[in-house]
Amino acid sequence: MISFGKILFFPILFILCLIYKILFFLDRSFKKKRTLPSSITISVGNFSVGGTGKTPFTLHLAKLLHSNFPNIPIVILSRGYGSSGKGTRKVTENSSPVEIGDEPLLLKKNLPFAEVYVGSNRYDSYVQFRSENKIPNDQKVFVLLDDGFQHHALNRDLDLVLLDCTKLSKKEFVLPLGLLRESYTSVSRANFLIASKFSEEYEGPLSEWIQKYKPSQTLKFRFSPKKLIPLSFGASEVSVKELSGKSVFGFAGLGNPDSFYSSLKDQNPSELRTKSYPDHYSYTKEDLTQISEKSSAQDYIICTEKDGVKITSLIGTDKNFSKWFYLRLETVLENESELLRSVRNFV
Structure with missing residues (x-):
């Protein structure tokens, strides 16, 4: 649903929307990607801005990996949205949410077996993580890229993207007209679609969505x-x-x-x-x-x-x-x- 204000300024917002799409395409197409050495890199992201259940899913994923591969270290790399700190910061249970962000702190408090690093340059954060924790060069590490679906600077082994099932009946638009960072057709890049906040009432709309956009694989995620x-x-x-x-x-x-x-x-x-x-x-x-x-x-x-x-x-x-x-x-x-x-x- 588009608000009255957006309807009023629709021509301007539509042009800005096109510019956003072009800049996004250029960034994804031409940005030079780097590979994190000795890593199994898994991106966890979403289509829209906020509120899809990404943090609970990241917690679930980290626990799932740890229980099945207990000898492989886990690090979560976050940009730390809304935090005031600068550079790369290692998150501890006593970190300030103002300095490192609320979600990284929540992740660390619930995942004592994993490390969480915050920084705008995730490659540098990863290098610092390996150095500070004295990880041998040949030791594989699980790297979870928090909010990483639109992060084009790093290669990844698996891309997981969350879809908010509670919004399936709503018509969504790309920024700034709507809340989508990119259109649903981008699900073609993902290895798994995670149908977040799923319950039986969304079975019909989800099936229609899957039939329309054809994700590779779909997993249902319940709260x-x-x-x-x-x-x-x-x-x-x-x-x-x-x-x-x-x-x-x-x-x-x-x-x-x-x-x-x-x-x-x-x-x-x-x-x-x-x-x-x-x-x-x-x-x-x-x-x-x-x-x-x-x-x-x-x-x-x-x-x-x-x-x-x-x-x-x-x-x-x-x-x-x-x-x-x-x-x-x-x-x-x-x-x-x-x-x-x-x-x-x-x-």
């Missing part, structure tokens, strides 16, 4: 709410079943928060109020105060895990946040053995 993790130090985890019949205030700084709100609604709360912030939003103590005031009558205040990594440092040990939680999701990738079969070709 399901698992539990509530407290943001206040010392509080206890809570089962999502506890939300039934309770009043809930949910908030999120995501590109597409609808599926998060749907996950809360599915728990049958007596009342669900929501507030959305921009993607990668940097929360302040004033924001938390406003949320507390708006939700003083609610039993639970719940955000996403990506929001939680930024808010925890603001809360600290303050016991006034005892009803603040983030929602942890359980993820399932159907037929993941097909992906593992492709990976084994490079191991």
Whole structure:
């Protein structure tokens, strides 16, 4: 759906859209690509700007690789969108989300067996990773290129691209008219299409999409709410079943928060109020105060895990946040053995 403002300025935006497509094509066609030495490089990306479930999928993929190939090191290379730091930075569990970005910090906190590096030049980040961790020259490494489908500077062994199943019924346009970085026809470059946020209600629209764009292979990726993790130090985890019949205030700084709100609604709360912030939003103590005031009558205040990594440092040990939680999701990738079969070709 195009907004009224975009309809009003359609001729200008259409021209800008064409220019964007031409520049994108030239960048992809003529940029000199480099190969990361002694690596099995897997790109994880999406068609659109934000909100497709890329971070949960990257977590799932890293855990899948580690459980099946425990002797092969894993490094995730991220650009660190929205971060303030400069150069290449190694992410630790104590890193500042402002300096390295919320998603890289979330990845590191959930993947103690993997390394995460942030930097605009991913080749340099990889070289620094091997040097700092004293990786022998002949040691193969799994390299996950976070948000890498449109990253043209590096060769990759496998390209995985996510499709948001909740948007299949919507007509999407390329930037700046819409939110697509490139058209869906680019799925021809991908080894696997990952149908993200899948549920049975999207089976029909997904089948039509697959028939139209003909991806090489398709894997369905599901989310399901698992539990509530407290943001206040010392509080206890809570089962999502506890939300039934309770009043809930949910908030999120995501590109597409609808599926998060749907996950809360599915728990049958007596009342669900929501507030959305921009993607990668940097929360302040004033924001938390406003949320507390708006939700003083609610039993639970719940955000996403990506929001939680930024808010925890603001809360600290303050016991006034005892009803603040983030929602942890359980993820399932159907037929993941097909992906593992492709990976084994490079191991």
